[in-house]
Amino acid sequence: MGKSSKDKRDLYYRKAKELGYRARSAFKLLQLNEEFHFLDDLERVVDLCAAPGSWSQVLSRKMFDEAEGDVQGKKIVAVDLQPMSPIDNVTTFQADITHPKTLSRILELFGNEKADFVCSDGAPDVTGLHDLDEYVQQQLIMSALQLTTCVLKPHGNFVAKIFRGRDIDMLYSQLGYLFKSVVCAKPRSSRGTSLEAFIVCLDYQPPANWSPKLDNNVSVEEFFHDCFVGINKLSLGDDSQLPEWHESVRTVAPFISCGGLDSFDSDATYHLDEGDMAKIEKSLDPVQSPTNPPYKRALELKRSGKLSSCV
Amino acid sequence: MKDTFHVGPSLAVKFVAGDQLLCAVGPFLHIYNVTKNRLIHKVRIFKRNKVHGIAVSEDKLAIYGGKSVSLVSWEQLTGANDVSNLEHLSPEWIVSTEFDVTGQNVFLLTCYNMVLVVDFASGDVLQRNSLPNERSILYSGSIKVLDRDHVLVNAGTVMGGIIVWDLHTGTQLWNLLGHEGSIFYVTVSDNGKYVASCSDDRSIRLWDTFTGKELSLAWGHTARIWNLKFFDNDTKLISVSEDCTCRIWSVEHTAEGIELIAADTFEVHLTKNVWGVDVNEEKMIAATSGNDGRIKLIDLKQTTRMADEMEQFDIKAIEIHCNVRFAAGEIIKGFHCFEFGIVALTSGGHVLRYTFADKSWVLLFTDQRFLSYSITNGVTVASHNVVIFSNNNCDLLLVKFTDRGKIVDQGKALKVTGLAKTTNVMCTTGDKAEVIYVTVESPNPRDNFVILAIDSSTLEVIDRFNYGKPDSFVSSCVTVLDHYILVGSRFSTVAIFDLFNCAKNGVYRIDDLNIGDTTTSIEHVETKQCRHLFSVTNRDGYYSFLAIKFDNGISHEVIHSNKTVKGFLERAFYNDEGDYVTYGFKSRLFYMYNESKCYEIMHHMCGGAHRQWGLYPVGVKEYILVYIKASQLHVLRIHKPRVPEFLTAGLHGREIRDLSICPRARATNENEYLFVTGSEDTSIKLNTVDKLTGEVTTFWTERRHISGLQRTRFISDDLLISCSALEELFLWRVDDTFARGPYIHMLQSLPVATLNPDLRIMDFDVKFTASGSFILATVYSDSSIKMWHYDNESNNFNVCVETRYKTCCILNTRLIQFRDHLFLLITATDGHAVIYRVEQDNDDALPNGLAPVVSQRIHQSGVKAVDVKVTESTLTLYTGGDDNGVCVSVFQSVPAPAAGGFPGFELSRSEFAHSIASATVTSCQLFDKGSKLLTTSIDQIVRVWDASDDELPLKLIESQYTTIADTGCCDVVQGDSIVLIGGVGLSTWNM
Numbered sequence A: 001m002g003k004s005s006k007d008k009r010d011l012y013y014r015k016a017k018e019l020g021y022r023a024r025s026a027f028k029l030l031q032l033n034e035e036f037h038f039l040d041d042l043e044r045v046v047d048l049c050a051a052p053g054s055w056s057q058v059l060s061r062k063m064f065d066e067a068e069g070d071v072q073g074k075k076i077v078a079v080d081l082q083p084m085s086p087i088d089n090v091t092t093f094q095a096d097i098t099h100p101k102t103l104s105r106i107l108e109l110f111g112n113e114k115a116d117f118v119c120s121d122g123a124p125d126v127t128g129l130h131d132l133d134e135y136v137q138q139q140l141i142m143s144a145l146q147l148t149t150c151v152l153k154p155h156g157n158f159v160a161k162i163f164r165g166r167d168i169d170m171l172y173s174q175l176g177y178l179f180k181s182v183v184c185a186k187p188r189s190s191r192g193t194s195l196e197a198f199i200v201c202l203d204y205q206p207p208a209n210w211s212p213k214l215d216n217n218v219s220v221e222e223f224f225h226d227c228f229v230g231i232n233k234l235s236l237g238d239d240s241q242l243p244e245w246h247e248s249v250r251t252v253a254p255f256i257s258c259g260g261l262d263s264f265d266s267d268a269t270y271h272l273d274e275g276d277m278a279k280i281e282k283s284l285d286p287v288q289s290p291t292n293p294p295y296k297r298a299l300e301l302k303r304s305g306k307l308s309s310c311v
Numbered sequence B: 001m002k003d004t005f006h007v008g009p010s011l012a013v014k015f016v017a018g019d020q021l022l023c024a025v026g027p028f029l030h031i032y033n034v035t036k037n038r039l040i041h042k043v044r045i046f047k048r049n050k051v052h053g054i055a056v057s058e059d060k061l062a063i064y065g066g067k068s069v070s071l072v073s074w075e076q077l078t079g080a081n082d083v084s085n086l087e088h089l090s091p092e093w094i095v096s097t098e099f100d101v102t103g104q105n106v107f108l109l110t111c112y113n114m115v116l117v118v119d120f121a122s123g124d125v126l127q128r129n130s131l132p133n134e135r136s137i138l139y140s141g142s143i144k145v146l147d148r149d150h151v152l153v154n155a156g157t158v159m160g161g162i163i164v165w166d167l168h169t170g171t172q173l174w175n176l177l178g179h180e181g182s183i184f185y186v187t188v189s190d191n192g193k194y195v196a197s198c199s200d201d202r203s204i205r206l207w208d209t210f211t212g213k214e215l216s217l218a219w220g221h222t223a224r225i226w227n228l229k230f231f232d233n234d235t236k237l238i239s240v241s242e243d244c245t246c247r248i249w250s251v252e253h254t255a256e257g258i259e260l261i262a263a264d265t266f267e268v269h270l271t272k273n274v275w276g277v278d279v280n281e282e283k284m285i286a287a288t289s290g291n292d293g294r295i296k297l298i299d300l301k302q303t304t305r306m307a308d309e310m311e312q313f314d315i316k317a318i319e320i321h322c323n324v325r326f327a328a329g330e331i332i333k334g335f336h337c338f339e340f341g342i343v344a345l346t347s348g349g350h351v352l353r354y355t356f357a358d359k360s361w362v363l364l365f366t367d368q369r370f371l372s373y374s375i376t377n378g379v380t381v382a383s384h385n386v387v388i389f390s391n392n393n394c395d396l397l398l399v400k401f402t403d404r405g406k407i408v409d410q411g412k413a414l415k416v417t418g419l420a421k422t423t424n425v426m427c428t429t430g431d432k433a434e435v436i437y438v439t440v441e442s443p444n445p446r447d448n449f450v451i452l453a454i455d456s457s458t459l460e461v462i463d464r465f466n467y468g469k470p471d472s473f474v475s476s477c478v479t480v481l482d483h484y485i486l487v488g489s490r491f492s493t494v495a496i497f498d499l500f501n502c503a504k505n506g507v508y509r510i511d512d513l514n515i516g517d518t519t520t521s522i523e524h525v526e527t528k529q530c531r532h533l534f535s536v537t538n539r540d541g542y543y544s545f546l547a548i549k550f551d552n553g554i555s556h557e558v559i560h561s562n563k564t565v566k567g568f569l570e571r572a573f574y575n576d577e578g579d580y581v582t583y584g585f586k587s588r589l590f591y592m593y594n595e596s597k598c599y600e601i602m603h604h605m606c607g608g609a610h611r612q613w614g615l616y617p618v619g620v621k622e623y624i625l626v627y628i629k630a631s632q633l634h635v636l637r638i639h640k641p642r643v644p645e646f647l648t649a650g651l652h653g654r655e656i657r658d659l660s661i662c663p664r665a666r667a668t669n670e671n672e673y674l675f676v677t678g679s680e681d682t683s684i685k686l687n688t689v690d691k692l693t694g695e696v697t698t699f700w701t702e703r704r705h706i707s708g709l710q711r712t713r714f715i716s717d718d719l720l721i722s723c724s725a726l727e728e729l730f731l732w733r734v735d736d737t738f739a740r741g742p743y744i745h746m747l748q749s750l751p752v753a754t755l756n757p758d759l760r761i762m763d764f765d766v767k768f769t770a771s772g773s774f775i776l777a778t779v780y781s782d783s784s785i786k787m788w789h790y791d792n793e794s795n796n797f798n799v800c801v802e803t804r805y806k807t808c809c810i811l812n813t814r815l816i817q818f819r820d821h822l823f824l825l826i827t828a829t830d831g832h833a834v835i836y837r838v839e840q841d842n843d844d845a846l847p848n849g850l851a852p853v854v855s856q857r858i859h860q861s862g863v864k865a866v867d868v869k870v871t872e873s874t875l876t877l878y879t880g881g882d883d884n885g886v887c888v889s890v891f892q893s894v895p896a897p898a899a900g901g902f903p904g905f906e907l908s909r910s911e912f913a914h915s916i917a918s919a920t921v922t923s924c925q926l927f928d929k930g931s932k933l934l935t936t937s938i939d940q941i942v943r944v945w946d947a948s949d950d951e952l953p954l955k956l957i958e959s960q961y962t963t964i965a966d967t968g969c970c971d972v973v974q975g976d977s978i979v980l981i982g983g984v985g986l987s988t989w990n991m
């Protein structure tokens, strides 16, 4: 799919091209970092839902290119449903992060060592059913969190994309149970019109009375069952009956807008002259768009007039 | 606060015995009697969650949505208005429920591929089954109970695989691979032979359950497919999609093996998404439900149910039937259809008649004057059925038929004198049934345009009227009212001929009604207070309503204009339900479309617009379409629908971005208010709300905008403005004086700055000056601010101020009159509110500049919503932000310095309420004379705050959950305590 001229005039898109990032998302991570500095002195990190890979690029630059000391032993693992072209110093593989096997594989890659940072920019296929989309988004976060509890060392940090919707406050209370501080942050590079924001969880404090156990036969929800039992009241009494409906515990996380007012406004229309536009066109490293959407064949058929609204 | 009416996405429909249909509507179930077209029961199922699906076994139901599930009996369901006390929670999101063979147990399939077996009566969880190592997330899945021992679980993964496993043995049968992307639906046929599935790749695949082989791959839908169902003994499959269509596929045994073949397509819902589908196999009716909240019914046998729908004749068959010999290449040149049958004229001058009663063709007579070029017209008045044949030689032949098709007399031949040639002849009758008016047009511009008045019983010419032919006039349709003949022409023109005045000034001409070309129909709708309302259609898809006055010379006013969805528009009329129905062609189809409710009534593959055709009303609500295709005469009977076409009409298919209520109750019904909704789907709808029932009715869907709506607001009792991206801003006038309902017409659009406008107009405000003109302020996504003067005399916008705030996007603006001065407020994505003084040379002069008075950061990021209270000495801003907070800022007025200058404002107090909501606050609205503030936010909580004094912090009076997701806008009928909340759907609330 070609980029419309509107996309080309998006200053973040333009800047991403100039700096060789595969997606404008890179600036979201960078702007979050400006506020929270979680990218300093990292040794081992996991980037979940990483395709096309701009977060991995940021991580790779920070940890390797800009590193002053020894880079031996540093590691970046990136996973996505979609294939990703290689990035220096990043180990990538294609898998579903909600599949427990995927998490086992990441753990294997780390050997016995713990990571100090886990991030997930995951976004599911949005169906348009708001409740389902929100649930699946939260499940991606829970899968990321599942891995986090297995691989993150105490005091480590976790960052994930969220949609600020109806049930987001339930998630805040669960995260607050595992981290010292939980903040909802919106970088200026994330469009104001989208529900997107990021949950920044600082200082991992594994609960004393629960140890994570990854099991291929256990779903994410079951995995956390005992962990959140206290706050979720998921099972009232025993498991032999479905619990009656009850309101879940909700906490509001503080909101922080980051990226500074002098950074570009992703909702604004900027005026670019012809020269600027030409420069964007010519820029060598293209921003990657979804290379192989599942509906590619359908698009081809539609273009050739084989699909239509009539019989 | 209490919600009284709700329209929003409906995710599931299910037929049950006794012609009843269960419809999931948010957290409610609505039960309809389909044959009676009646809502018989509404019951709340869940407290917050939406109902996603329903399984039924005799008198037991298993209803699910999200993690919620409710096992209820039919008696419980119909015996109460609220059964949410029976709501239980599953540990994981439920994708499907099903009863076992005994109906005693319910299977719940969760999105982590686990099946809970629950005892219906006790609610005990008897088993938890899952497939080892397959616990990743599913978007879809289903359970098929084949018999006691065989229960198949079909799990659709996010990576293209469909895992079919046996519930009782816990073993995997197949991992069906072939699809790409997430699987969105999978189902098994009743006989257990086939699995059908669909995914993000937009294909439907049919698999063999016993071998795991892919049998067929079918394409057709242009977007994602959400639901599939086998019916008609597993010989057919029905699918519904994001592309708003519902399609029928037949499972056919061909030489290639078993194949899915596209059989029919129905356009059923508004952009976008059809979620639910079910089929009543006994009656062969399908029901669908969509994001637009509509519950649509489809007669799956619409064109075969009565078996008399289609007749076709080729010229040979007619020849044999009539026992005549036609010349080689002789074809049917024209026809007219009456109740009794069809009268046709061939290129050999043969006049034929087909009677429906005995299905027979006869040759009536032959007339050598009507060889090659001929036109056939017909009209029925007071039981006189008259056909008028004409040629290009000014010959007319009028023939009259009885109700049973017998010729009365042998017809009347006449020659229209004084014309060189005739290119078009048309006829019409008015209220004076005894007269038929015939228009005769010559291609020679110097010839007269002739109108003949003919006595319908004697067929004698009573009168002849000659008019100088109007310039570039090519007649295309005609109608009559009193002594005025209205003739449509090419170039989107209508000419009115006064029969009492044949002089040059007896012709009144309306040009360029729209940008289309040929006027295809003119129809009188109603007359009120000497204003005659006409509906006018244009082949290029436009239609307008004209209010015409005949007293004191003819004058007209366009009170409505719009464009149809697509295709050619041939005519439109009001049906018995008061809905405006259009018909015409789109590509190779003939269509009839309900324009008021926005759905297709029928379509028929006739080959396209370029052919001889006619649509004729017969009987009650029935039509006959006659057309020629591949030199065959086709006769299609369009019966009146055997099932209601819809049970509830629905509203927008996408998010409502803004809504605005007319400040004054309707003149025709004081319990009703007009309101307008603007949506992401790029349309604006003109609706009414009943203040007692909260019920909403839509009249028109305006399609002028080509980008998603940003704002829409009534600026007076009859004017409203809408704006969107691509610099679109339109001024509309609403006319609510006619009995049929309100009309809306675009008066003017704001001039755009460049050839390729790509700025979004984010908000606007107006301040009326004397005599209906006003000052308009517009704010843009590139931080620019403009002020305009709209002059109502000339109907023109002129820009008077252009300036820029910074580079960030401006989100809101308000024009505020404070004592003698006009101020402009803006709020932007940088969290600031800025107040400017509008510079004018004197009080009445146009603005000529903006001088910043105060700039204040009040939110961390985008200030999404604002309302303003003006008191003697202060301005109070109530704002809602992307930072989840509500802020109250009081600005104190600062008098002009003694040395000269202007008064200003400074912030005296402000209070920011953090984390008021857990997500963006999207709208703020003061009501009850500014004593209360209503806020909506994305967390779906509607809150009412005490704003009676400026005391801070704000005190929360009330808060309530709304089922409207993406809650984004609201409006209040001031003084009448009705609130409308918009988002993905619309709710009416009573305060």
Ligand SMILES: C[S@@+](CC[C@H](N)C(=O)[O-])C[C@H]1O[C@@H](n2cnc3c(N)ncnc32)[C@H](O)[C@@H]1O
Pocket (backbone or CB within 6 Å): A022, A023, A025, A026, A048, A049, A050, A051, A052, A053, A054, A055, A056, A079, A080, A081, A082, A095, A096, A097, A098, A121, A122, A123, A124, A125, A140, B158
């Ligand atoms: C917004 S993109 C990530 C962009 C990335 N951070 C970057 O900077 O290039 C979201 C990604 O989430 C991935 N995703 C969604 N669901 C997933 C799942 N279940 N497992 C793995 N990846 C998933 C999608 O394939 C998509 O590539």
